[in-house]
Amino acid sequence: MTVSEAFVTLDGVDHAYAGANSALAVEGLSISVKQGEFAAVVGPSGCGKSTLMKLATGLQFPRAGSVTVAGQKVSAPVKIAGMAFQAPTLLPWRTTLENLLLPLEIVEPHRSEMRRRKAEFSERARNLLTSVGLRDQGEKYPWELSGGMQQRTSLCRALIHEPQLLMLDEPFGALDAFTREELWCVIRDLQAARKITVVLVTHDLREAVFLADRVFVMSSRPGRIVVERKIELPRPRDLEVTFTPEFQDIVHELRGHIVKARQ
Amino acid sequence: MTRTNLLIKLSPWLFTIGLFVVWEAAVHIFNIPVFFLPPPTAIAQAFVDYSGPLARNSWITLQTTLIGFALAVGFGMLLGLLVGWSRAIYAGLYPLMIGFNAIPKVALVPILVLWFGIGFVPAVLTAFLISFFPIVVNVATGLATIEPELEDVLKALGASKLDIMRKVGIPRTLPYFFGSLKVAITLAFVGSVISESVASNYGIGNLMLQAQAQFQVPLIFAGLVVLAIEGIVMYAAMAILEKRMTGWAQRSGFAQA
Ligand SMILES: Nc1ncnc2c1ncn2[C@@H]1O[C@H](COP(=O)(O)OP(=O)(O)O)[C@@H](O)[C@H]1O
Ligand SMILES: [Mg+2]
Numbered sequence: 001m002t003v004s005e006a007f008v009t010l011d012g013v014d015h016a017y018a019g020a021n022s023a024l025a026v027e028g029l030s031i032s033v034k035q036g037e038f039a040a041v042v043g044p045s046g047c048g049k050s051t052l053m054k055l056a057t058g059l060q061f062p063r064a065g066s067v068t069v070a071g072q073k074v075s076a077p078v079k080i081a082g083m084a085f086q087a088p089t090l091l092p093w094r095t096t097l098e099n100l101l102l103p104l105e106i107v108e109p110h111r112s113e114m115r116r117r118k119a120e121f122s123e124r125a126r127n128l129l130t131s132v133g134l135r136d137q138g139e140k141y142p143w144e145l146s147g148g149m150q151q152r153t154s155l156c157r158a159l160i161h162e163p164q165l166l167m168l169d170e171p172f173g174a175l176d177a178f179t180r181e182e183l184w185c186v187i188r189d190l191q192a193a194r195k196i197t198v199v200l201v202t203h204d205l206r207e208a209v210f211l212a213d214r215v216f217v218m219s220s221r222p223g224r225i226v227v228e229r230k231i232e233l234p235r236p237r238d239l240e241v242t243f244t245p246e247f248q249d250i251v252h253e254l255r256g257h258i259v260k261a262r263q
Numbered sequence: 264m265t266r267t268n269l270l271i272k273l274s275p276w277l278f279t280i281g282l283f284v285v286w287e288a289a290v291h292i293f294n295i296p297v298f299f300l301p302p303p304t305a306i307a308q309a310f311v312d313y314s315g316p317l318a319r320n321s322w323i324t325l326q327t328t329l330i331g332f333a334l335a336v337g338f339g340m341l342l343g344l345l346v347g348w349s350r351a352i353y354a355g356l357y358p359l360m361i362g363f364n365a366i367p368k369v370a371l372v373p374i375l376v377l378w379f380g381i382g383f384v385p386a387v388l389t390a391f392l393i394s395f396f397p398i399v400v401n402v403a404t405g406l407a408t409i410e411p412e413l414e415d416v417l418k419a420l421g422a423s424k425l426d427i428m429r430k431v432g433i434p435r436t437l438p439y440f441f442g443s444l445k446v447a448i449t450l451a452f453v454g455s456v457i458s459e460s461v462a463s464n465y466g467i468g469n470l471m472l473q474a475q476a477q478f479q480v481p482l483i484f485a486g487l488v489v490l491a492i493e494g495i496v497m498y499a500a501m502a503i504l505e506k507r508m509t510g511w512a513q514r515s516g517f518a519q520a
Contacts, residue, residue, distance in 0.1 A: 054415070057415075057419045058419070059415050059418055059419060077418045077419050077420075077421060078419060079419070079420060079421035081419045081420075082419075082420075083415060083416045083419050084416075085412040085415075085416070086412075087410065087412055089410050089412050089413040089416065091430075091431065091434070091435075092511055092512070092515040092517055093434050093435075093511040093512075102417075102430060103416075103420050105430065106417060106420045106421065106422045106426055106430070107420045107421060108421070141511070141514070141515065142515070143514070143515040143516065157416070158416070161420070167419070169412075
């Protein structure tokens, strides 16, 4: 991996939250994700996975070390990232479609073009909804949608402004197993179609192995990367692959690392 | 099914009428003197005899209350937005507000009289001072309870604090705000009547005080009834307003203050 193709780089990052008796949340954290790559980060609870996300998007700034995104040192929120979390956090007073338009009301250049290109943007939002299987659901309010549908909407909201970087923090954690697997396929197809760089934080090892090009394992707090595992399973991957011995071996191996990381 | 529905609809009226019937009967059975507890019929007679003063003064009380309430809404909303805007402002103002809220507002009336003389102005200000607090607290709560993840999503898009306020903070605060109006209007009413009865020549509060001085006990009670009716009407108006303005919050089961 050459430096030029690295898209998100954390180098020797220490971080502590203000007021949290200044114990480090992450220490010596280094990770490098290439442009267009699908990276998954796994690790024990509280090890600093969400902190990694916040550092990489400029929502928190490191105490030591450096964070670089798209060749720029991060010193403010990055503005090119789409984010989705475990909670869909849709606005209940907006319809699904209006929820999708929210990022466009904020990011430039869309923001100043909102009035003029509203119809076009709405069309884009509708297409995006269709691509995640939510055709004709745009006029509904979030509370009229199931949890899985809300999470799909949340993913669409993260993608509507066509970001170069998608940050997903345990986005499927609150869903049932079947819905979760459906959404794996949704995210797999979205990433394949758009070639965006994805960083996925998860505690589901099968999810990580199924989706990612590389899986990073973090140690327990203060977190740093202890293992980096390339996933060479051929793409496009079908859900069936998760039942192959090859897949399960990788999951098993990662599981061993996590168990060690927790000690 | 429809019969029970009808019963539920009618039951507030039945209970109210029932209260007055029991009251009337008790006064007669136990031979309670009129100057101690007048029966509802005597109160009704007072309404007829003093319809002019009652109407005039209740109108004044209503005006006083509404003006004080309007001030409270404006000021409460601004202060609430300010307090919810930053943690530093919140931390700084919180003890002050708690302290201020702990002061019985009737204790402020003498000061207000000192500054503005007796009459309309101290009554309006008492109504204002007693009723803005719940509005501040509710507006600030609405802002303070924005999901941090949602804030992160927006910040990672380059949203400014003002963007977050406009797109998320203020809309999500509205249910809290309108919810607080019911409480605030009731308190405003308490404030104006307190001030009227200590330091004014007008209003229902003052009318009741005068009636007491002249031992017109049925008129005192007529004043109470007027207050009750005005209170109910204003509360209901705020409840309807709340329902109208924040339909989404009720339909979605949004967390209420
Ligand atoms: N806002 C915060 N303030 C103080 N401490 C925090 C904050 N967020 C996280 N932490 C602490 O930092 C550590 C890492 O948290 P986090 O990155 O959320 O872990 P993970 O996402 O892996 O579960 C935890 O020990 C947590 O208690
Ligand atoms: Mg987390």
